[in-house]
Amino acid sequence: xxxxxxxxxxxxxxxxxxxxxxxxxxxxxxxxxxxxxxxxxxxxxxxxxxxxxxxxxxxxxxxxxxxxxxxxxxxxxxxxxxxxxxxxxxxxxxxxxxxxxxxxxxxxxxxxxxxxxxxxxxxxxxxxxxxxxxxxxxxxxxxxxxxxxxxxxxxxxxxxxxxxxxxxxxxxxxxxxxxxxxxxxxxxxxxxxxxxxxxxxxxxxxxxxxxxxxxxxxxxxxxxxxxxxxxxxxxxxxxxxx
Ligand code: FPP
Numbered sequence: 001x002x003x004x005x006x007x008x009x010x011x012x013x014x015x016x017x018x019x020x021x022x023x024x025x026x027x028x029x030x031x032x033x034x035x036x037x038x039x040x041x042x043x044x045x046x047x048x049x050x051x052x053x054x055x056x057x058x059x060x061x062x063x064x065x066x067x068x069x070x071x072x073x074x075x076x077x078x079x080x081x082x083x084x085x086x087x088x089x090x091x092x093x094x095x096x097x098x099x100x101x102x103x104x105x106x107x108x109x110x111x112x113x114x115x116x117x118x119x120x121x122x123x124x125x126x127x128x129x130x131x132x133x134x135x136x137x138x139x140x141x142x143x144x145x146x147x148x149x150x151x152x153x154x155x156x157x158x159x160x161x162x163x164x165x166x167x168x169x170x171x172x173x174x175x176x177x178x179x180x181x182x183x184x185x186x187x188x189x190x191x192x193x194x195x196x197x198x199x200x201x202x203x204x205x206x207x208x209x210x211x212x213x214x215x216x217x218x219x220x221x222x223x224x225x226x227x228x229x230x231x232x233x234x235x236x237x238x239x240x241x242x
């Protein structure tokens with residue numbers, strides 16, 4: 001798509017991505033799965049830059065789910081090492097591109113050095129005014145709702161809130177979610193062809209437009225992103241109305 005065509009597209013405010021297919025990408029090349037994750041990290045970096053330049057305001061990626069701990073010790077360990085390395089690189093990418101970085105998910109389960117790295121990345125990019133890049137780590141949509149329920153129950157116990165029909169709205173519930181600082185995704189992209197939500201942003205994707213591409217995550221690029229945005233532009237969003 002040339003730049004003239006691009007200028008006719010409405011750019012979604014919030015794009016969320018389920019980055020799938022790293023393992024298959026590596027397998028196709030006779031390489032260990034971890035090579036796919038490494039390549040996938042490079043794609044993440046590039047996608048942050050592309051999204052920032054396209055004028056997307058929020059980009060959320062699913063980097064590690066609450067279920068991913070079930071993978072082999074070797075693969076989980078390799079992903080942790082990649083987080084350590086890319087948190088440092090991402091600080092650089094974020095600074096150069098005026099990107100604010102935020103993490104969602106339950107970070108308490110991560111080793112202390114990673115938790116500290118996350119805090120540093122968030123603190124040092126907090127003032128950026130361009131793209132907000134959100135990384136979902138140890139994230140599960142059901143777990144997020146469970147934690148929100150616990151936080152609400154605690155507030156009721158502390159006398160800060162009333163648990164009755166009139167005073168607890170959907171917006172109040174959304175305020176307890178990890179994503180309370182941003183709008184819901186307009187467009188959800190999933191790579192590598194699977195037609196599943198896989199416990200990602202269950203509440204927030206109620207009215208998101210979904211685009212599934214067969215491209216494996218390490219092969220994802222600006223053209224695939226623009227093609228997904230073009231498909232988004234052809235949808236008519238009715239939010240349950242007519
Ligand atoms: C899915 O591919 C991918 C993951 C579970 C991990 C995604 C993580 C990254 C790309 C790294 C993110 C890094 C940063 C710094 C944000 P899969 O392994 O499920 O692939 P498969 O379905 O082909 O087996």
